Amino acid sequence: MLSGRFAINVLVLLRRNPLLWLLAFVPLVFVGRAFEPEAHTLLFVLSVLAIVPLAALLSRATESVAVKTGDAFGGLLNATLGNLTELVIALTALRAGQIMLVKASIAGAIVTNSLFMLGGSFLLGGLKHHVQEFNVAAARLQAVQLFLATIVLLVPSALSAGESAETAAFTQTLSVYLGILLIVTYGLGLLFSLKTHRELFGSAAHAETEEAPWPLGAALATLAGVTVVVALVSEIFVESVQEAALTFGMSQAFVGFIVVALVGGAAEMASAFSGARKNRLDLSVGIALGSAVQIALFVAPVLVLASYAIAPSPMNLQFWPGAVVMMLIATLTASLVSNTGRAAWFTGVLVLAVYLIFAITLYLLPPSTQ
Amino acid sequence: MLSGRFAINVLVLLRRNPLLWLLAFVPLVFVGRAFEPEAHTLLFVLSVLAIVPLAALLSRATESVAVKTGDAFGGLLNATLGNLTELVIALTALRAGQIMLVKASIAGAIVTNSLFMLGGSFLLGGLKHHVQEFNVAAARLQAVQLFLATIVLLVPSALSAGESAETAAFTQTLSVYLGILLIVTYGLGLLFSLKTHRELFGSAAHAETEEAPWPLGAALATLAGVTVVVALVSEIFVESVQEAALTFGMSQAFVGFIVVALVGGAAEMASAFSGARKNRLDLSVGIALGSAVQIALFVAPVLVLASYAIAPSPMNLQFWPGAVVMMLIATLTASLVSNTGRAAWFTGVLVLAVYLIFAITLYLLPPSTQ
């Protein structure tokens, strides 16, 4: 009977969440790879279409486990697995030695969350509601966290300009120390938001649970199973992305920055945009900024440390100067915009214009300057 | 009788607005050029003195047309023609192929509006009133717009560091896309401030109409006639500026950045400073930030697109790194200062000190580093 109720639940979910119809592409990817292993462009498109609904499922399962296991541990889970899709894709790329793609996807996830998700929420919310107010105290705290987290992440890029072997060793050592510092900071941040000051973050934590949560067993099974499927699809994605980029005339930077970030974050974006339409901009701002903070403080250092175990060569935290500029602009923009506590549609247009010009630039970028 | 009332109006205007006595220099410029075409320094000084009152007349005529034609179209006019003098000077320089001067005047207008006009308003207002408060919501919205507009404008400079032919083509293509994006954004901004959210900008729009507006015919005639005269004087200005700069020991960057911006913006500065003295700092902040936004979102892209039609070679949006730094600092300063919602004289001193050090730097700059 439990599985019967679960099946009904899945049907309800499919009806409410059109993204999930895309799940049909998951088997298609594997079929495609078995029969047409050289059709890179097709495999790329199929894998993108398959990852989006898987990410949505992961996010729903994480949430259900979080609700069932209670506040503190549930919050921890939500906070840690919120960017699980991005993490799995990046780990797959790391194993394949595609360090440029990994770095571009870290930078892109921060920029996409700060600009596209925030700007889109302001625009979509603003088209429906004249002026939207949001809790400026919580938004400022998160914006300051995002700004500081990005700064810390960018220190090696800002300070090690040279190209000598001495500088490379220095950057690598610094990246490891930094990774440890970031993870410790992230842990303290969880202590702060889940334990000592959880009342400040209250509204965002419980906001998404409108639908009945799944039973714990089903949710855990989904979490584990879908993670494995995402890992398998990511492998096809990472294999095909290079060739597909050539076909579409996209630069490598564009793929990592824009495509991976949009694909990996689709589920969160759907939540943020839907919150904005319901005039719950607190929720949208919380998802956008919180997710960007998590990339900077948790995903990035985990990838640096994991690179020692799984990558052909270790990864450092030195980013291409253009990516540094974009990350700084994105987080500074998010800080300034959040600081006002009010939004209207044109604020969204301006934030999206910054994102759009970044995307155009990356698309046009000649290969030599990346 | 209409023209009789208009003549009286002009007399009243002359008495109230001492700037207009400088109109006497307009015929002098043309006489000077006819008889002493090689007296560059003299022609430079005369043309500067002639442009200032012409700009004031343009601004007054625009305003009168705006009042007569009603809110929406009038607002559009005010917003589009507010920097008409700067635009005409820059178009003249563009036709003469002086692209460095055009770029310097764009950057200089943003910096001068953000720092000199804002700082001067704070200082002059603060010397008369102890602490001045201004509408922080409107100021923040405009400051965020200015910051984002500047960021968008600076993306090509920040991201195309190289000097190769490939990079040059990339920068040129990017500048055109960017120009289109900026103009579309500007159009949406007008829709926002004049139509969907005009109540947010209400106070600034109607603030300047203390004097009776001119009759529509006279205002339109003035607008058209004075624009032509400004264009003619600008030609003399652009011809003479190089030689005059050598005589005065000013670098080219100084002329574009400081002299053109101060000359072109003199009329707006007079309004902003007078508003501050009357303790209407909302008005001053609105003029300063609004005018800077307009340069970034409207004047700059119009010049890029126009360069394809009228300039010997197309213009891109890649600025000299020093100009990028100055624009970023200026708009960040304006954002931070506006964000407080209060001003006192020392805030003005600090903002002016930043402007002064920029001016000193540009004056001293050795030619090789420009």
Add this chain to the structure above:
Amino acid sequence: MLSGRFAINVLVLLRRNPLLWLLAFVPLVFVGRAFEPEAHTLLFVLSVLAIVPLAALLSRATESVAVKTGDAFGGLLNATLGNLTELVIALTALRAGQIMLVKASIAGAIVTNSLFMLGGSFLLGGLKHHVQEFNVAAARLQAVQLFLATIVLLVPSALSAGESAETAAFTQTLSVYLGILLIVTYGLGLLFSLKTHRELFGSAAHAETEEAPWPLGAALATLAGVTVVVALVSEIFVESVQEAALTFGMSQAFVGFIVVALVGGAAEMASAFSGARKNRLDLSVGIALGSAVQIALFVAPVLVLASYAIAPSPMNLQFWPGAVVMMLIATLTASLVSNTGRAAWFTGVLVLAVYLIFAITLYLLPPSTQ
């Protein structure tokens, strides 16, 4: 009897202020130098331990003179001599021609005050008090001042990228003009905070005077005498610092940036941290930001101008790019954090994490990139 009461006062002071026990190291430094002039590492450690309590004494004496001489002159004194220890150390290094050390100590003092003192106050205060509020109007005013002061200080570094002889002459001339501009601005700032708008700064000025002030004569004598002793100890410190840095494996940048700044500012830090524990965060923020402003607007230009009189070669205001980045990040962080008006322990952790990563970077920095 006066001297008797003074002696009792000193005893009370020693009991209340454990830092002062370190005064025992003052004679030890001189003994050490007389008998072991080549024991650089020992002399370095001894001189550091001796400067800390001397700085505390100087600060206490300045305060006593300020209280006795009344508001306006006292405020001037407090504001001017607040960083006397840093100034004396830097002047000693300047006379020894160690211009890199002087520049590093200026940059380090700004960064240490903005990040370590502010972050430490937030953390220590936040561990005791759940959420701390502070006067956001005063904090914003000081944060804007700090930001603008840093900007002005950094203009020569940002704009003179080249290395030619022409650029060097330009940077030197610009630094002198800038020095004069900064000192004039500082003077106007004193007029503002001590005379025209002193009610805005009221709470901070009188906050520290919990203990009875010393008699004027004793305070003046202490001020003069201790300044001389600090100068003598600084000489030993500056002589020994190079060798000691080698022994400890510290880069020269680390010594100037971190060690000198922490040593020179120890007394102020003690006051700021103690204010935060007593839930008087206004006081802590005021000390941290005010002291950083003073370094930028007063100490730095005094050193530039003094270098013409006492240094083997004049000093300019061009900083190493890494130092520029750190100063900008530090003051921007201080601005953003102060802007919220509320603090909790995790805000402190984030600010300290930025400081820590700077310190790690400077420690690891290979010599060639400094």
